[in-house]
């Protein structure tokens with residue numbers, strides 16, 4: 041059955057909003073006093089509510105009347121997370137704030153390697169429960185599609201366990217979980233890097249390929265330097281994986297590799313140079329900023345203003361993980377990033393909707409236009425500018441996933 045939903049004070053459609061470069065308010069294609077006609081989870085029409093309901097007499101439709109001021113926008117897309125983990129790294133936070141660096145903690149055998157130990161000890165059921173809870177928290181913040189990486193397994197059994205956890209929880213929830221194979225997160229103890237990557241290629245990647253078409257690697261001196269990572273990434277490409285890279289978090293090099301390999305996205309970019317910015321500005325590789333990691337580690341934000349001005353497609357993701365980015369609240373992070381980097385609402389909200397969809401290679405979501413999924417969130421306000429201004433404290437009071445109303449706390 042068709043549904044007509046409205047009226048909304050504003051609908052942020054992003055109908056013709058550009059995929060790359062800077063944006064201003066008029067680029068958002070906002071329609072006022074409007075509604076949406078939906079059939080089988082897909083948008084049929086967006087337009088003035090009165091027009092939609094006049095036509096209603098001729099169709100078999102259900103009308104859902106929205107009361108009070110509301111802004112409707114596409115459901116949020118979080119294109120980079122590590123939401124499967126066990127244990128806490130609160131001790132790392134305290135160590136870093138007492139003078140140790142993230143890399144020093146990792147080099148001493150802690151950091152990511154501690155989480156690897158705890159994920160190895162956790163049962164699949166325990167990890168599923170933890171992930172399920174986090175997905176529901178994310179859903180209440182407005183996220184309707186999220187990417188989730190492995191990378192705390194670092195052996196065949198545990199990398200595949202993580203990917204299976206993502207698949208199984210994906211069947212339990214309504215929002216979409218997109219898995220990514222991150223076997224090359226760091227080198228486990230007892231291995232030499234190149235031979236660990238050989239092990240991943242022969243023993244893990246072919247099985248991981250049955251569970252995901254996406255692969256990631258952490259490009260950094262303490263993880264996998266460019267020269268060591270490049271042949272591994274080439275081999276993954278030949279196996280049919282789409283690539284995304286942890287690039288330029290602490291030092292430059294990863295972005296050039298990502299662009300050279302035709303990666304879908306280069307993520308982090310805190311240490312990105314003006315040369316890297318120019319490269320991303322002219323490439324199809326999406327630049328993904330992770331403000332939650334800057335907040336967690338007390339580092340500078342990625343140069344997102346400069347990336348947009350150079351013409352890049354900028355997405356923004358939470359990087360939700362226990363080490364660098366334990367906060368997880370994507371809208372709060374976006375409100376803070378926007379204030380620091382002077383990003384318009386059009387640029388920021390594009391980065392967590394259709395531009396994030398681009399990073400994931402998804403072309404059916406992120407805008408509210410005909411033929412797209414009706415993944416949408418409504419905020420109890422009359423002005424879209426409130427969403428970022430309130431820096432995460434304004435939550436959506438309605439959320440639809442493929443046309444199903446999953447959250448309805450509107451009064």
Ligand code: NIG
Pocket residue numbers: 122151152155258286289333359361362363364365
């Ligand atoms: O994106 N830097 C590499 N990986 C993650 C952090 C993982 C962790 O510290 O547990 C990141 O920041």
Ligand code: FE
Pocket residue numbers: 120121122286359
């Ligand atoms: Fe990450």
